[in-house]
Amino acid sequence: MPKALAEKPDVLLSHEMLMPLQPLLESAYTVHRLWDYPDHLAFLDGPGRGVRAIVHAGEMSLARDMLSEMPRLGLIACVSVGYDGVDVPWCKAHSISVTHSTGLNAGDVADHAVGLMLAAWRGIVEGDHRLRAGRWTHAERMSPRHGLRGRKVGIVGLGHIGEAVARRVEAFEMKVAWWAPRAKETERPRAESLLALARDSDVLVVCARPDAFNRHMISKAVIEALGPQGLLVNVARGSLVDEDALIEALKAGTLGMAALDVFEQEPAKPARWVDVPHTVLTPHTAGATLDSIPAMVNLTLENLRCYFNGEPLASPVGG
The missing domain is CATH 3.40.50.720 (NAD(P)-binding Rossmann-like Domain)
Structure with a gap:
């Protein structure tokens, strides 16, 4: 987890399916949940301005117009192997890194x-x-x-x-x-x-x-x-x-x-x-096992740690 940070960085959970990660994040980060804000404009005018990283389920779409209104955003950490809901070229052009759990499941x-x-x-x-x-x-x-x-x-x-x-x-x-x-x-x-x-x-x-x-x-x-x-x-x-x-x-x-x-x-x-x-x-369960999920979560946490400590990311998309 980040070391010697004056205050907890703001991190956003993008989807309700990621709720189990919240307790794992709260010791080191101030956690916001996007689904708590039905009005995304209210979120962007408030907590969204301070969010520095998004923990994301990669198959879900992240709108570019929302990302563009988050001035401190620098990382989208996909817990999943897939990242098709993220416009990676756009993120790269806007200095936002994207990571994923490559190969783990x-x-x-x-x-x-x-x-x-x-x-x-x-x-x-x-x-x-x-x-x-x-x-x-x-x-x-x-x-x-x-x-x-x-x-x-x-x-x-x-x-x-x-x-x-x-x-x-x-x-x-x-x-x-x-x-x-x-x-x-x-x-x-x-x-x-x-x-x-x-x-x-x-x-x-x-x-x-x-x-x-x-x-x-x-x-x-x-x-x-x-x-x-x-x-x-x-x-x-x-x-x-x-x-x-x-x-x-x-x-x-x-x-x-x-x-x-x-x-x-x-x-x-x-x-x-x-x-x-x-x-x-079957209901999209192929990669979700009690073996692969912890490995994917741990890699996501490591990518967050690396990002907030200025270290090379553990599993960047295309890396």
Whole structure:
């Protein structure tokens, strides 16, 4: 924590989901909570003028016009790995540093992605529902499904999470290919395009980092290329998938299955999914484990400590 500071620096918690961090911050910082100020103008005219750092959930949008009215702001510390709600180039141009918890929950997210794949491909959730509904009889049984050995997995985005997914599915003796806009050094084959990857995959796992240029990259064309036997798994961000096209394809049978941890609107509305077939859905929990959360919080606290003591930041975006 900051040492030898004459007074506690003002720090802002940007979202209610970050409330558990407040007790960890209060010994060293004066903590403000943005949700306590429905009128943001009142906040900006008052405490906002003294805020020097924001502790942020990176997937939530931070408006530039609000940030521009905080004259002492110098750091946005994202507890999350993602930081798509922050305009990093704008922050850099205005001398505001951005940090994140890079790579800390990649293994947990990859575990969840594989769990979603298994649950959807092997009908585990459907089987659970059938048994509980008394539909397991000799006369009425689930139809047999294909196994996973030898199936092709396409990974969209081969960063920390994509690499972790690849290692896990290779243990199932599945074949891995990948695609991302930028090439990288790897022995795994890179498809010539996202469309080609989808066309050649049985399972397409979305692990890409969202940005201003890849919204709805999993388009209607990509979904149809994956096809009526294919499975789409998304553990990245809901914005990467054209959700309307996805739902239409699942209902029409032009896509086989979908297993999703993230959605275009969160929390997702149950009514939107109630009659959508062949889906396994979880409420954005892939990276939130009792192992990864403390590590992410500790890294956030370290970034704050470094910033207020004039030391190099522990995990700057792009660092």
